[in-house]
Structures are given as C-alpha cells and as structure tokens.
Amino acid sequence: FRFERQMSTYQQHSELMQFNRYPVGKWFPATKELVDLMQESLLISEITLGAFDITVGPLVRLWGFGADHKGNKVPSETEIDDLLNQIGYQYIEVDKINKALKKQKQLEVDLSAIAKGRAVDEVAHLLDSMDVANYMVEIGGEVRTKGRRSVERAWQIGIESPLIGERAVQAVVSLQQDAMASSGDYRNFFESGGVRYSHTIDPRTGYPVRHQLAAVTVIRDSTSEADALATAFMVLGPQEGYDLALKESIAAYFIIKEDSGFTTKMTPQFKPYLTQVATP
Incomplete structure (x- = not known):
C-alpha cells in the first residue's frame, strides 16, 4: 500500500523513516504526499501553539505508551528534560516548490496522530474519482462521508461515551459532506503511586496531561485536520481547547470528567450536526 510505504514508522524503509x-541540515527529496502532510502538520502545530507536535514520539515511548507498550514506570525529571531537547516541530522545514524536507537538529517525526485521518481522505478521494455519490469511509474511528445513507437519511455517526469497561453512545451526529475524528484518554493509561497517567503527552512540558477532558470530537472538511485537531484539543484540555476551537470557528464537542459523571460542551459550529444526546 503506497500510503504505508510513505508514512509508516513501523516499516524501517518507509519514506518517513528514511x-x-x-543527516541534519540537508534537504531530503520527498514525495508530494509526504510534503503536503508535513506542511499541514506544521500549520496545525502553529495554530495550537505546539499542543500538536509530530516530534513528540520519543516522549510517548519514554512514558511507556509507544508501539511496544514498554513501561508503566514514571520517568525521572532528568530523563524528561533530556528528551525535551529532541522535541520541536519548529525545527522542521518544508519546501513545497522543490518537494523537500529538512530538520535543523536531530528529530524523530511520527505522523500517527494525523496520518490515519489522511488515509481516510485518500480513500474518499479515490471514491470521488470513481464518481461514487454516497459513501462513508471509516478507519480506526476516523470518518469521512459524502451524500446520504439513503434517500430519507443522512449518515448517522455515534460518538462513544468515555466509559471504562463498557461501550455506550454519548451522542449522534448527522453528516453529509463532512469529516469527523475523535480522541480520548479513557482507555490508555496507567496508575502509579495513586496517580493516573494518561497516554496523552503534552509536548510542551513532557508530561501526561492532568486535566479533566475525557474525549473530544472534531468535524472539519478533511479527516486529517480533524484528526490532528482532536489530538491537540486533548492536550490543551477542556478550557484552553474550547477557547481555541471557539476562536478558530471549529466544530468541536468536549466530554469532561466530573465527580458525578460526565458533562459536555460544544462550540456553536458543532450544534447543527447534533441529532441525539445520551440521557444522564
């Protein structure tokens, strides 16, 4: 699969891993697809003031949340500080005209927080090229739709409630020509010394987030953008994330942990999509 050969961190010979x-400081000739996705990633990093950062991978692994899931051990402050010196989207340069990439210092790029959304977009573009009028594409929970499910109904997509140990629908949205992605921290965490450590790592601090945001759903025109923004809002939390979504007119739905259960809030742009909400 061409996309995997370009973006994968699991294939050592993929374009991204190359x-x-x-070498640092040298322009790497890249395909248009990789250049475009890197450019989009950096733009979202700037919009979110670094809450979204494609170089955060070493910190994720340090906390035991990498692909090998090693750990569940709290790293030392020194270990975190050392790795923070290897993080920073701002040290990546993109030359769209000449299709090239450059890093200003030794960094490791991982596109997993945006590439799944882009894979959905690629499938949607293929269906568009075949003049398919109605479709719903879903990969790992990221969704893109076109047209209608039937003459009577638009596509109805459920938003999962962030419950541990069970599955339930929190809300249902109606989509037509839209892309949707969700992110949450309610299934991937560990506890140590009575403290719960989320898999969502803030690339600005090097530590797991400690706020009460359990999950967020974003609706945009492209699934890659929705995917990356959902990740960023999980880092920013229920207030800072909501404020940014409001400022940028982004359709976003936040599910927040409270002592008595969950509360929700959404931006005005999200409300038209909502067709059903779970009763407490």
Whole structure:
C-alpha cells in the first residue's frame, strides 16, 4: 500500500523513516504526499501553539505508551528534560516548490496522530474519482462521508461515551459532506503511586496531561485536520481547547470528567450536526 510505504514508522524503509535517518541540515527529496502532510502538520502545530507536535514520539515511548507498550514506570525529571531537547516541530522545514524536507537538529517525526485521518481522505478521494455519490469511509474511528445513507437519511455517526469497561453512545451526529475524528484518554493509561497517567503527552512540558477532558470530537472538511485537531484539543484540555476551537470557528464537542459523571460542551459550529444526546 503506497500510503504505508510513505508514512509508516513501523516499516524501517518507509519514506518517513528514511527522513528520520537523514543527516541534519540537508534537504531530503520527498514525495508530494509526504510534503503536503508535513506542511499541514506544521500549520496545525502553529495554530495550537505546539499542543500538536509530530516530534513528540520519543516522549510517548519514554512514558511507556509507544508501539511496544514498554513501561508503566514514571520517568525521572532528568530523563524528561533530556528528551525535551529532541522535541520541536519548529525545527522542521518544508519546501513545497522543490518537494523537500529538512530538520535543523536531530528529530524523530511520527505522523500517527494525523496520518490515519489522511488515509481516510485518500480513500474518499479515490471514491470521488470513481464518481461514487454516497459513501462513508471509516478507519480506526476516523470518518469521512459524502451524500446520504439513503434517500430519507443522512449518515448517522455515534460518538462513544468515555466509559471504562463498557461501550455506550454519548451522542449522534448527522453528516453529509463532512469529516469527523475523535480522541480520548479513557482507555490508555496507567496508575502509579495513586496517580493516573494518561497516554496523552503534552509536548510542551513532557508530561501526561492532568486535566479533566475525557474525549473530544472534531468535524472539519478533511479527516486529517480533524484528526490532528482532536489530538491537540486533548492536550490543551477542556478550557484552553474550547477557547481555541471557539476562536478558530471549529466544530468541536468536549466530554469532561466530573465527580458525578460526565458533562459536555460544544462550540456553536458543532450544534447543527447534533441529532441525539445520551440521557444522564
């Protein structure tokens, strides 16, 4: 699959992994697809003031949340500080005209927080090229739709409630020409010394987030953008994330942990999509 050969961090010979091994300060000739996704990633990093950062991978692994899931041990402050010196989207340069990438210092790029959404977009573009009028594409919970499910109904997509140990629908949205992605911290965490450590790592501090945001759903025109923004809002939390979504006119739905259960809030742009809400 071409997309995997370009973006994967699991295939050592993928285009992305070749860039990660490429010498610092030298331009790496890249495909248009990789250049475009890197450019979009950096733009979202700027909009979110670094809450979204494609270089955060080493910190994720340090906390035991990498692909090998090693750990569940709280790293030392020194270990975190050392790795923070290897993080920073601002040290990546993109040359769209000449289709090239460059890193200003030794970094490791991982596109997993945006690539799944882009894969959905690629499938949607393929269906568009075949003149398919109605479709719903879903990969790992990220969704893109076009047209209608039937003459009578638009596509109805459920938003999962962030419950541990069970599955339930929190809300239902109606989509037509839209892309949707969700992010949450309610299934991937560990506890140590009575403290719960989320898999959502703030690339600005090097530590797991400690706020009460359990999950967020974002609706945009492209699934890649929705995917990355959902990740960023999980880092920013229920207030800072909501304020940014409001400022940027982003359709976003926040599910927040409270002592008595969950509360929700949404931006005005999200409300038209909502067709059903779970009763407490």
